[in-house]
Amino acid sequence: MKVISSGHSFAYEMSCLTMLFFPGRKVALADELPESDYVYTQLTEHKDTIELIVQVNLSGTQYQDRETLEGGTTQWDCQRALGVLVYKLLSRITGRHPQWGILTGIRPVKLIQRRVDEGMPEEEIRRYFQQECLVSPEKMDLAMATQKMEHxxxxxxxxxxxxxxxxxxxxxxxxxxxxxxxxxxxxxxxxxxxxxxxxxxxxxxxxxxxxxxxxxxxxxxxxxxxxxxxxxxxxxxxxxxxxxxxxxxxxxxxxxxxxxxxxxxxxxxxxxxxxxxxxxxxxxxxxxxxxxxxxxxxxxxxxxxxxxxxxxxxxxxxxxxxxxxxxxxxxxxxxxxxxxxxxxxxxxxxxxxxxxxxxxxxxxxxxxxxxxxxxxxxxxxxxxxxxxxxxxxxxxxxxxxxxxxxxxxxxxxxxxxxxxxxxxxxxxxxxxxxxxxGAGAVTKLRQPGGKQIERVFNYKFPYEYLSKFDEIVKRKEQVKDFYERFPIR
Ligand code: SF4
Incomplete structure (x- = not known):
């Protein structure tokens, strides 16, 4: 299955979304339309509007959907609206309804936390994720309960x-x-x-x-x-x-x-x-x-x-x-x-x-x-x-x-x-x-009170870890260097 995009930079997200509907099948980005089995998404900016088009071709059968957004819609809302269009069309075609909707990243709770931090009320958060991102009510309950504990x-x-x-x-x-x-x-x-x-x-x-x-x-x-x-x-x-x-x-x-x-x-x-x-x-x-x-x-x-x-x-x-x-x-x-x-x-x-x-x-x-x-x-x-x-x-x-x-x-x-x-x-x-x-371990340095994150990698395999131990010792200096740049206040 190929995923082709035009006029936007959300190709990767659209391919992640496409994968959900075709478990086990190879989904890859492409520049040109193949004869069959593809998902094509297009974003076109007009003077006052933004037009979104999704075309799916599966085993030679063509499906299409489109939507028009107001001009000035943010990048994220364009990406979300395009994702919803892809999700709904692929749901209709495959009969599948992945419960996390269009959220394909690894930390759905983080997205909720961001809105809590912005002061959004719980009902509004639920409405947003269920209606605008197609998350199921059950996953929303799970995510909200987890967010409270995590917090x-x-x-x-x-x-x-x-x-x-x-x-x-x-x-x-x-x-x-x-x-x-x-x-x-x-x-x-x-x-x-x-x-x-x-x-x-x-x-x-x-x-x-x-x-x-x-x-x-x-x-x-x-x-x-x-x-x-x-x-x-x-x-x-x-x-x-x-x-x-x-x-x-x-x-x-x-x-x-x-x-x-x-x-x-x-x-x-x-x-x-x-x-x-x-x-x-x-x-x-x-x-x-x-x-x-x-x-x-x-x-x-x-x-x-x-x-x-x-x-x-x-x-x-x-x-x-x-x-x-x-x-x-x-x-x-x-x-x-x-x-x-x-x-x-x-x-x-x-x-x-x-x-x-x-x-x-x-x-x-x-x-x-x-x-x-x-x-x-x-x-x-x-x-x-x-x-x-x-x-x-x-x-x-x-x-x-x-x-x-x-x-x-x-x-x-x-x-x-x-x-x-x-x-x-x-x-x-x-x-x-x-x-x-240890071997394979990755030190993650987080800026005290800030957002900067840097990583220091150890060698993956035990024999490398042993034979290049001096290099591991040297790399530990990066920890010091990090805290000199971002001291604990
Ligand atoms: S091989 Fe070891 S690390 Fe991997 S799943 Fe089995 S017990 Fe866990």
Whole structure:
């Protein structure tokens, strides 16, 4: 499917929108009209009016719609009106009605927050997004509830606040749907020990920088990969380094994303508890063993329950569980069962992800009908999760979207009151600086009290991280340079 534009600069947005209606199909921008299968949009400015035209050609059949706007209409309103025209025409043709309407960016809540900050009343915000951007009432409820929770969390952050991210890019084996850079421990076994040593050095270096700059550590997050893929001794070395190098007295939240149940042992949980970690993740992804096997996760749902009970017995009082809607071979009933199992276990946090399809090629084996069916199933699953969780006392507190999720659906963090995962909100909103250590980690520098954001990248792969460690040390100077340009007031 080709997307061709004329007279405007919203080609990219129109192609994102087009993708929603043709799941799994390659949608690409083009300069010239092909014979068939295209979406053509045109904006023409006349003396007092602006004319919008959308033409769709599908399997040789031509469809068209048009609208006239008043002259002087803003760029954004032109883009929005053109998006609405494309959405409505493609809805008529395909019978699909993506629930987020024309909002294709990753942070719909941010758009709402902007209007709240401008003083727009709630009813007006709802009316605007539902009528002018075609967002469904259900998604609007979700976004408004999330915005309220997020707002409270964001307002806690002060100009000197920062979070620390530690990357453990190793996993016991690779899950078929994974889009992260993660390395199987079997293949990288010999690298892990030197990696932990180098990471300890980077943690210490980062702590010195933070101290020198007068930054206050608020949240700590060990992510991956799977942080518990490494041994208890290695994990202990890292947590002791964090405790020895940083001042943890002002930390609001300390998370270790334990992740896969097949890596979690009593010994590792003891190390985590001793480090004063306040929040862990035990991620089932699904409670259907056949689906787990199909996607290459080497554990069963029983393992998840066993490890969860063990963590509870050891006193962990804030546990997150991740589920994924739309895993290959999962069904509506299977997903309902996963949600019911999570509710039975009653963790404090539940994060519901929508499967992100890595490449259109992954879906090439499916027919368009199968893909449309899969997208409908995912819509059902995500809606079901929202209803079941909110009906059981959980509320949404953060929400974002990844590229290439079926039906453009979201990932939502739900929690019991008072158990919001702060780091998740800060990283997603880019509220304050995140100093990140380890392979694949990206430090995000946020101007205190301002909007400037700069990034410092570490090398992606552990072997590069080790062999070019001197360069990593050098790049840390950029943190200092940033705060010299944008001091904490
Ligand atoms: S455990 Fe997570 S990070 Fe590791 S391979 Fe599976 S999905 Fe990817």
């Amino acid at each position: 409270q969390i964001l307002s806690r952050s002060t100009p000197d606040s920062f979070s620390l991210y530690i990357s453990i890019p190793f996993c016991p084996s690779r899950c078929s749907y994974c889009s992260f850079v993660s390395h199987s421990i079997e293949k990288t076994f010999r690298l892990i020990d030197p990696y932990v040593d180098a990471l300890c050095r980077e943690i210490d270096l980062t702590a010195h920088l933070a101290k020198e700059l007068g930054l206050t550590l608020r949240t700590v997050y060990f992510g991956g990969g799977t942080p518990t893929a490494i041994s208890a001794e290695q994990l202990g070395r890292l947590t002791r380094q964090v405790a020895g190098s940083f001042d943890l007295s002002q930390v609001w939240e300390y998370t270790i994303e334990a992740g896969r149940p097949d890596t979690i042992t009593r010994e590792k949980l003891q190390v985590i508890a001793q480090a004063g970690v306040s929040r862990i993740s035990i991620n089932p992804q699904t409670f259907n063993d056949s689906v787990l096997e199909y996607v290459g996760r080497k554990h069963t749902s029983q393992d998840t329950c066993r490890v969860y009970e063990m963590a509870r017995d050891m006193g962990f009082a804030n546990i997150n569980m991740d589920l994924i809607a739309g895993l290959p071979t999962d069904t509506r009933e299977g997903f309902e069962h996963s949600i019911q199992e999570v509710l039975r276990l009653a963790p404090e946090n539940v994060t519901v992800h929508t499967l992100s399809v890595k490449r259109a090629a992954d879906l090439a084996a499916c027919s368009m009908d199968q893909l449309a069916q899969q997208a409908e199933n995912v819509t059902y699953m995500v809606d079901y999760a929202g209803r079941a969780l909110t009906g059981s006392g959980y509320g949404p507190y953060y929400l974002y979207r990844q590229k290439n999720t079926l039906d453009n659906l979201e990932n939502t963090g739900y929690c019991k009151p008072g158990f919001e995962g702060l780091y998740n909100v800060y990283i997603m909103d880019e509220t304050h600086t995140i100093l990140a250590c």
